[in-house]
Amino acid sequence: MNKPLREVNAETLFQLAMRRWDLIVLLPLLTLLGAGIAWRVLPTKYESTARLLIPEQQTVNPFMKEMVEEWSVVQRMPLVESVFLSHDTSEQVLRRLGRLEPSSSAKEVNDAVMEFQGSFDAIPLGGELVLIKVRGKTPDEAYDAARALIETFTERIMRPQRETVRASSLFFEEQLKQLRGNNPEVSPSLGELQEEGKGPIEAESNLRRALAEAEARLARVSYEVKRSQEALSQPSPGESELRKQLSSARRRLYRLEQRYGDRHPELATAKLRVRELQRAVKREQEGAYDVLAKSEETAGTAGEPKTAASEAARHQTLLLELREAMAEVELLRNQLLTKTLSTFGDGKVWQVEAPVLPTQPLGPPFWLVLLAALLAGIVLALLAVAFFAAFDDSMRSERELADAIGAPSFGRMPRGEA
Amino acid sequence: MSKSSEVRRAEHSLVARAFHIVQAANARRILLVSPHDGDGKSRFARCIQEYASAVTEEPCQVLSRSSVRVPLEPMERGYFWVDGVSLLEGEGAAVLFPAVRASFDGAVLIARGMVTTRKELAACAAQLRDLDMPVLGGVWNAIESPTPAQMARAFRQGLLRWPPQLPPGALARQFRRSS
Numbered sequence: 362m363n364k365p366l367r368e369v370n371a372e373t374l375f376q377l378a379m380r381r382w383d384l385i386v387l388l389p390l391l392t393l394l395g396a397g398i399a400w401r402v403l404p405t406k407y408e409s410t411a412r413l414l415i416p417e418q419q420t421v422n423p424f425m426k427e428m429v430e431e432w433s434v435v436q437r438m439p440l441v442e443s444v445f446l447s448h449d450t451s452e453q454v455l456r457r458l459g460r461l462e463p464s465s466s467a468k469e470v471n472d473a474v475m476e477f478q479g480s481f482d483a484i485p486l487g488g489e490l491v492l493i494k495v496r497g498k499t500p501d502e503a504y505d506a507a508r509a510l511i512e513t514f515t516e517r518i519m520r521p522q523r524e525t526v527r528a529s530s531l532f533f534e535e536q537l538k539q540l541r542g543n544n545p546e547v548s549p550s551l552g553e554l555q556e557e558g559k560g561p562i563e564a565e566s567n568l569r570r571a572l573a574e575a576e577a578r579l580a581r582v583s584y585e586v587k588r589s590q591e592a593l594s595q596p597s598p599g600e601s602e603l604r605k606q607l608s609s610a611r612r613r614l615y616r617l618e619q620r621y622g623d624r625h626p627e628l629a630t631a632k633l634r635v636r637e638l639q640r641a642v643k644r645e646q647e648g649a650y651d652v653l654a655k656s657e658e659t660a661g662t663a664g665e666p667k668t669a670a671s672e673a674a675r676h677q678t679l680l681l682e683l684r685e686a687m688a689e690v691e692l693l694r695n696q697l698l699t700k701t702l703s704t705f706g707d708g709k710v711w712q713v714e715a716p717v718l719p720t721q722p723l724g725p726p727f728w729l730v731l732l733a734a735l736l737a738g739i740v741l742a743l744l745a746v747a748f749f750a751a752f753d754d755s756m757r758s759e760r761e762l763a764d765a766i767g768a769p770s771f772g773r774m775p776r777g778e779a
Numbered sequence: 780m781s782k783s784s785e786v787r788r789a790e791h792s793l794v795a796r797a798f799h800i801v802q803a804a805n806a807r808r809i810l811l812v813s814p815h816d817g818d819g820k821s822r823f824a825r826c827i828q829e830y831a832s833a834v835t836e837e838p839c840q841v842l843s844r845s846s847v848r849v850p851l852e853p854m855e856r857g858y859f860w861v862d863g864v865s866l867l868e869g870e871g872a873a874v875l876f877p878a879v880r881a882s883f884d885g886a887v888l889i890a891r892g893m894v895t896t897r898k899e900l901a902a903c904a905a906q907l908r909d910l911d912m913p914v915l916g917g918v919w920n921a922i923e924s925p926t927p928a929q930m931a932r933a934f935r936q937g938l939l940r941w942p943p944q945l946p947p948g949a950l951a952r953q954f955r956r957s958s
Binding site for chain 2: 372375376377379380754755756757758759761762763765766767768769770771772773774775776
């Protein structure tokens with residue numbers, strides 16, 4: 362025998378709900394109470410956020426270009442994420458924050474690192490931007506952890522570039538030292554400015570000023586060397602006369618060759634004349650070189666008359682100065698690059714949005730939690746009512762009454778005193 | 780507490796329909812039965828007493844529960860409504876031994892909406908069938924199943940008082956023990 366279907370309509374549902382009014386009142390109250398207790402008991406968390414821009418660094422080292430990996434966004438982002446999520450990064454951050462003692466055991470370090478790695482996220486925002494979210498139990502904790510994480514990350518990701526730049530700086534310093542050892546009379550470089558006790562910004566501006574002055578000096582020395590070269594390349598009066606005679610003799614020889622045969626006596630005389638003049642020019646040049654060589658020993662003597670020898674010696678000095686100026690400019694450029702990279706490390710260039718000290722705890726406001734708990738309680742209560750109604754056999758309508766007794770229903774006797 | 784006009788209209792309608800049905804069944808001696816005490820037999824009997832003169836010109840008498848065992852002779856005119864027997868409590872249907880059973884033409888079953896179970900109703904109907912007592916009809920007692928409008932009205936009336944109070948029975952709830 363088939364069981365008749367139960368009556369379900371709006372009024373029936375209302376009646377069922379009213380008959381379980383205790384559940385409808387009690388469950389929302391309980392959920393409200395639970396939410397309030399959870400709000401009080403569960404630790405409040407704060408979140409500090411920062412945005413980092415990680416631009417391409419392709420030519421940080423002029424000598425070791427091939428050692429610097431060409432970074433594209435596709436290659437860079439996995440590297441950035443791996444640096445953030447690496448065990449070493451987290452361990453360094455924790456040590457920097459003082460949350461790990463030097464004597465901590467490997468297990469303690471591992472546990473602390475695992476816990477810390479669960480408290481921050483590095484989210485690529487597309488392009489070269491990365492969003493950092495660091496959570497902590499207090500605003501200061503979150504803020505300090507965010508700063509330490511960014512500093513550690515920057516140090517780690519910039520380490521290869523710094524190493525190559527440092528190596529090239531050492532090379533230029535060595536070269537400059539050698540040059541100054543060969544020519545001790547050259548004035549000290551402006552690049553040797555004392556930077557101790559000055560801030561990074563002042564140090565960098567000093568470095569930039571020194572570089573500008575070194576470049577100006579290089580330009581001046583280059584110009585002087587060029588002029589000196591031009592002056593030295595001009596022949597002496599005697600040599601000029603000989604060269605004129607030589608060219609005249611060659612012209613005459615050419616004409617005679619056109620006019621006579623090889624055995625003509627005038628032709629032989631002309632050839633002899635040309636050879637003599639060539640030897641004379643050569644002797645004149647060799648004499649000038651001897652003078653130049655002797656001038657190197659006496660170069661730089663004060664009050665010396667301006668002779669060809671002194672000009673040659675001055676040219677040699679200028680060449681030395683030119684090499685030293687070039688080495689100094691390169692050294693200063695490397696120092697500036699090193700300084701710029703360390704400035705990145707201080708977080709003044711890469712941090713599009715610096716870590717902010719959170720003022721509001723993480724999560725929704727208290728009133729929203731209570732509202733959600735109330736709604737959840739009501740839904741829970743309705744589910745409980747539905748559950749009990751499923752097992753409730755009570756008569757729900759006049760039709761069910763008529764069906765049960767096999768006779769018509771007279772009607773509904775209303776509420777109210779008789 | 781005076782009844783509202785709405786309640787009066789509903790009760791009048793109920794009594795009129797009851798007389799119409801028993802008249803159609805040619806029943807003059809009617810026994811009110813219910814599964815349990817407090818299911819509304821006495822209240823329905825009071826409704827009959829109050830509205831009978833308005834719905835029929837024939838004489839009508841409502842007898843109390845103590846009159847169940849008093850034999851009633853067959854009659855040509857008028858109605859006897861006897862309040863009544865709780866079939867699932869105390870002696871139950873045993874009260875209706877053949878002499879008593881012969882005093883009635885039929886029974887009307889009073890049940891509390893949202894409280895009386897279908898199982899109880901089926902048990903009562905089976906007992907009456909065993910006694911060969913015709914079931915003339917049933918009455919839905921809405922004492923514990925007010926409509927939303929009735930509930931809202933009751934709350935409003937209660938809250939308008941000082942001190943505010945819930946209307947009696949507004950949140951009353953009674954679950955039948957298993958019979």
